[in-house]
Amino acid sequence: MNGEFLQVITYSLIVFVLLIVLTRLIGKKLLAQMTFFDFVIGITIGTIGGAFVTTEVKGFYVLISPVVLTLAVILTGYVSLKSTPARKLLEGEPLVLIQNGKVYEKNMKKIRYNLDDLMMLLREKNVFNLSEVEFAILEPHGKLSVLKKSQHLPVTPKDLKLSTNYKGVSSEIIRDGQIVEQNLRQNNLSHEWLYNELSSRNITKIEDVFLATLSTDGKLYVDLREDNPSYIQEVEDDDSVI
Numbered sequence: 001m002n003g004e005f006l007q008v009i010t011y012s013l014i015v016f017v018l019l020i021v022l023t024r025l026i027g028k029k030l031l032a033q034m035t036f037f038d039f040v041i042g043i044t045i046g047t048i049g050g051a052f053v054t055t056e057v058k059g060f061y062v063l064i065s066p067v068v069l070t071l072a073v074i075l076t077g078y079v080s081l082k083s084t085p086a087r088k089l090l091e092g093e094p095l096v097l098i099q100n101g102k103v104y105e106k107n108m109k110k111i112r113y114n115l116d117d118l119m120m121l122l123r124e125k126n127v128f129n130l131s132e133v134e135f136a137i138l139e140p141h142g143k144l145s146v147l148k149k150s151q152h153l154p155v156t157p158k159d160l161k162l163s164t165n166y167k168g169v170s171s172e173i174i175r176d177g178q179i180v181e182q183n184l185r186q187n188n189l190s191h192e193w194l195y196n197e198l199s200s201r202n203i204t205k206i207e208d209v210f211l212a213t214l215s216t217d218g219k220l221y222v223d224l225r226e227d228n229p230s231y232i233q234e235v236e237d238d239d240s241v242i
Contacts, residue, residue, distance in 0.1 A: 005064070008057045012068035015049040020076075091140045098136035111138065113123065122146065166216055173220065174212035187214055198222070223229065 011077040022045060053065045080087040095107045097118060108118065119130070121144040123241065127133060156163045171183040173194065197220050203209065211223045 004057070004059075004061050008064045009068050010054070011056050012065040013072060013230075015053055016057075016072045017047055019045065023090070024090075047211050064232055094140060095138045096097070097134065097138055098130070098133050101131065103130070103132060113138075162184045168216040170213040170215045170221070172211070173214050174206060174209045174222075176211070177209060177225075179206060179209040189214075191206075 054062050057065065067226055076086075080090050093133065095111060097102055097107055097113070098104065103115075103118070111182070119137075121128065122133065122136065123126070123147045125144065127146055127148065132148050132152040133146060134149045135145075137145045139145055171187055172180050173183055173187075173189075174180065179191070179194070184191070196207070197210075198204075198206070202220060203224070206225055207223060210225045211221075213221045215221070
């Protein structure tokens with residue numbers, strides 16, 4: 001029994017380490033641009049790893065394997081949190097692909113990126129002209145962070161020296177016909193205030209309200225049940241049109 005228990009732990013850890021090594025070898029491109037081929041390869045690698053454990057381990061001991069893998073993931077996450085070198089080893093580091101408007105070919109080769117790959121990621125950031133980019137950094141999770149040149153950045157109220165009001169997250173006051181008492185208290189509001197607001201909108205029953213939210217400027221948004229518009233915009237293609 002002890003031998004089989006030790007065997008499932010050993011095999012599970014071998015598969016775990018192997019998957020980490022293979023993932024690091026494949027690199028960030030798999031995360032950023034998962035094609036059908038990449039998807040098939042990823043599934044195949046995981047399936048082979050799982051099949052190895054289930055083939056070598058017999059009986060209910062195989063159920064210990066997912067527990068071991070889960071604990072290994074938690075442990076590596078904790079180690080990454082506490083150790084910068086371990087985090088760099090397991091997760092990688094950000095890579096500069098564009099600096100001061102110039103493509104850094106050395107890092108492009110390091111992660112096996114071509115120009116088409118880079119341009120595709122830039123287009124996903126609504127950048128269609130490489131000359132607009134000041135910095136582009138590929139993050140460890142495979143996403144591209146882009147900083148446009150200052151002349152291509154959108155104008156903000158701060159740039160125009162305009163004052164703005166605070167805009168935070170709205171609070172749900174009524175959800176599915178039920179008053180959210182906690183949010184009502186947090187906003188220092190009473191039931192009387194709420195009923196008056198609903199009455200001003202000719203709403204007599206709380207149960208008729210599907211959702212009511214309070215914005216940070218004190219405005220109440222109310223959506224009633226069964227108040228669907230008479231016309232719904234069609235967004236899908238019409239198969240009858242050729």
